[in-house]
Amino acid sequence: MNIGLTGGIASGKSTVSALLVAKGALLIDADAIAREVMLPGHPVLAAVIQHFGQAVVNSDGTLHRKKLGEIVFADPVQRQTLNDITHPAIREEMRLRMEAFEREQPDKLVLADIPLLYESGLESLYEEIMVVYVPRNVQLRRLMIRDGLTVEQAELRLSAQMDIEQKRRMADIVIDNSGTQAETKQQIDLFWQRKGLA
Ligand SMILES: CC(C)(COP(=O)(O)OP(=O)(O)OC[C@H]1O[C@@H](n2cnc3c(N)ncnc32)[C@H](O)[C@@H]1O)[C@@H](O)C(=O)NCCC(=O)NCCS
Numbered sequence: 001m002n003i004g005l006t007g008g009i010a011s012g013k014s015t016v017s018a019l020l021v022a023k024g025a026l027l028i029d030a031d032a033i034a035r036e037v038m039l040p041g042h043p044v045l046a047a048v049i050q051h052f053g054q055a056v057v058n059s060d061g062t063l064h065r066k067k068l069g070e071i072v073f074a075d076p077v078q079r080q081t082l083n084d085i086t087h088p089a090i091r092e093e094m095r096l097r098m099e100a101f102e103r104e105q106p107d108k109l110v111l112a113d114i115p116l117l118y119e120s121g122l123e124s125l126y127e128e129i130m131v132v133y134v135p136r137n138v139q140l141r142r143l144m145i146r147d148g149l150t151v152e153q154a155e156l157r158l159s160a161q162m163d164i165e166q167k168r169r170m171a172d173i174v175i176d177n178s179g180t181q182a183e184t185k186q187q188i189d190l191f192w193q194r195k196g197l198a
């Protein structure tokens with residue numbers, strides 16, 4: 001069985017995926033793969049530098065993530081270009097990992113954590129989609145605190161994604177993460193039980 005896990009930026013996907021992994025789910029993390037393809041020596045990083053220039057590279061050759069973030073979260077055209085460069089490689093790596101998990105551990109739940117699952121139209125790849133939901137004001141507050149962003153910077157990041165209310169409406173399973181972490185864990189325990197997972 002597989003599940004696509006999504007939600008908004010800072011809505012709690014990592015928090016929920018950690019709870020599911022603790023229960024035995026196998027995780028494929030799109031953000032982690034997105035970081036791997038941006039490591040020095042990877043052709044995706046080379047293509048990013050070719051388009052965005054040396055301004056997005058640190059002196060040691062690593063990606064200047066903050067600088068690139070400032071560019072793409074402020075400009076939808078540049079963001080689309082970054083997506084066009086990075087997403088095919090990320091998707092291919094996710095596909096390979098999914099195949100390996102399903103071949104080697106077919107009885108396990110495979111969880112694909114993909115922030116832009118709906119934006120990229122990937123619903124059909126997964127049996128069910130779980131959305132980690134918090135209201136927009138909670139999302140904004142947690143994002144500002146976690147990443148040290150101003151309200152303007154946080155708003156820009158939120159508006160680079162589909163509205164969280166819309167994602168909630170599209171979900172097969174909704175996990176409400178606006179309460180305590182213990183309340184979120186209860187919902188995950190219930191989900192696990194209902195699925196009859198060992
Ligand atoms: C722009 C980059 C360098 C900013 O790096 P930074 O370390 O500040 O953020 P991080 O990678 O931890 O991402 C945090 C969150 O931002 C959101 N986000 C990232 N990229 C995008 C995007 N292209 N469009 C909308 N939201 C995005 C996601 O919710 C993600 O979880 C980085 O996010 C990136 O390389 N993005 C392109 C790849 C991508 O689309 N990743 C997200 C899904 S696979």
Ligand SMILES: Nc1ncnc2c1ncn2[C@@H]1O[C@H](COP(=O)(O)OP(=O)(O)OP(=O)(O)O)[C@@H](O)[C@H]1O
Pocket residue numbers: 007008009010011012013014015016031115142143146177178179180181184
């Ligand atoms: N139930 C909760 N109560 C309070 N804070 C929480 C709760 N769940 C998560 N957080 C905090 O909110 C922030 C965002 O959570 P998390 O990193 O899990 O979100 P995410 O959806 O994985 O984010 P992103 O997509 O941006 O990587 C973190 O600082 C986390 O510690």
